[in-house]
Amino acid sequence: MALVLHVTGARPNFPKAAPVLEGLTAYDVEQLLVHTGQHYDDKMSDIFFRQLGIPKPDVNLGVGSGAHGAQTAKVMEALEQLFTDRRPDLVVVYGDVNSTVAAALVASKMGITFAHVEAGLRSFDMTMPEEINRLVTDRLSDLLLTTSVDAIAHLGNEGTDPDKIHFVGNPMIDTLLKNKDRFDSAAAREEVGLEGDYIVATLHRPGNVDDPDDVAELVAAMHAVADQAQVVIPLHPRGRARLEEAGFLDHPKMRVIDPLGYLEFMGLVRGASAVVTDSGGVQEETTILGVPCLTLRPNTERPVTITHGTNQLVTRESLPERVREVLATGPLTEWDTPPLWDGHAGERIARILARSVGVARRGEG
Structure with a gap:
């Protein structure tokens, strides 16, 4: 065999x-x-x-x-x-x-x-x-x-x-669709202690978190986002130090939590007003769930999520205004999805x- x-x-x-x-x-x-x-x-x-x-x-x-x-x-x-x-x-x-x-x-x-x-x-x-x-x-x-x-x-x-x-x-979308009914946004919101609109962030790329100048700009941009809505970011304890030193958590609406399991994280994403990310897979998952995705990178290896999805590339400078637009638009009711x-x-x-x-x-x- x-x-x-x-x-x-x-x-x-x-x-x-x-x-x-x-x-x-x-x-x-x-x-x-x-x-x-x-x-x-x-x-x-x-x-x-x-x-x-x-x-x-x-x-x-x-x-x-x-x-x-x-x-x-x-x-x-x-x-x-x-x-x-x-x-x-x-x-x-x-x-x-x-x-x-x-x-x-x-x-x-x-x-x-x-x-x-x-x-x-x-x-x-x-x-x-x-x-x-x-x-x-x-x-x-x-x-x-x-x-x-x-x-x-x-x-x-x-x-x-x-x-x-x-x-x-x-195939990652196979997994998402198979488990979609198990994504419990209300339970995720309660677990984290969120009320009202919230934004999920996942940030780990070297271009955002390695250089001190980049980190300072990131902190300023994310604080401007948190001025508009609560921000929750799953972050491994080993990855927190640099952001904490730069004052990332010095905002009352910024919430850092430990990494979540697949179902819990997807429940959190499903209920979000938007996602700010530099991750690849999140761009795909939000495309299927109809959640606006703001990718904080100069490029993406997944452009189909822009042409057939809910994703857009943003800079640290443009991020707060893009968030403002997304919140003003409200939840999406129609969006494209990629072939197959x-x-x-x-x-x-x-x-x-x-x-x-x-x-x-x-x-x-």
Whole structure:
């Protein structure tokens, strides 16, 4: 029986992997789920497996945090031994985290076929570690599974063999749609202690929080946002120090909370008047939920969320005025959604993966 090995490592990977794991249960394959431990505390990883019904990982490499090079090297070393021991027929990687590119490098060097779920996304910003991970992973991939038409175009412009490219839709949206009825905005509001309009923020990119001048500008912009509505920002304790030192919390309507589980966070987002983010996945989730998303970055690798969604790029200078406009407009009643973001991407991906290893659906011989 063919062995399909899935490599996950960080919070964004888990809702992408869940529909693929489920889709492949219909085929005559053995599956091995590997968690590298890049995100290793409960709210960043374990709770996702429980809430999304993902089987407990068969292998947890426990690499932990660290500098990009050191972390990638640890994952590569551990995966090389695992691939040698188990010799999978196919490796599946997700997204653009360090675990993704580590698995791509090891599989490629060992001659193991591998597939990249969420291939072809480009920000064209080489200061982003994720952009480097995307480029390297896609260059080496045997199967490139894309979420949007622009991703197909990027791969074509890079000279990728079109036979390797498959437009499948977005498996993370499968997870969102499957669990949408469990997103309890009222419970999330009560848990955090929110009344009236509120805005959710997720901010962690180096371009916003590493340089002291950038942090000072961010604090001023977010305080101007908090002048208009309550702001709640889930933030890991290890990431708070720099923002606290810059006075981020010195506003009565600024609320910092610990990271939330998937269901709790999505409940919070669903009830928000707007989201301010520099995250990739949040741009996609708000696009489906119809929540205005203000992406505090000069670029996005997910432009489909702007052309077919609720997202817009903003600067620190323009953020307060954009928030004012969003609050004045009120909740959206109609918005576009991207093609094939329909809840069936996992099934399409599973069909392609099964075909690549030459297996049929269970019961079909």
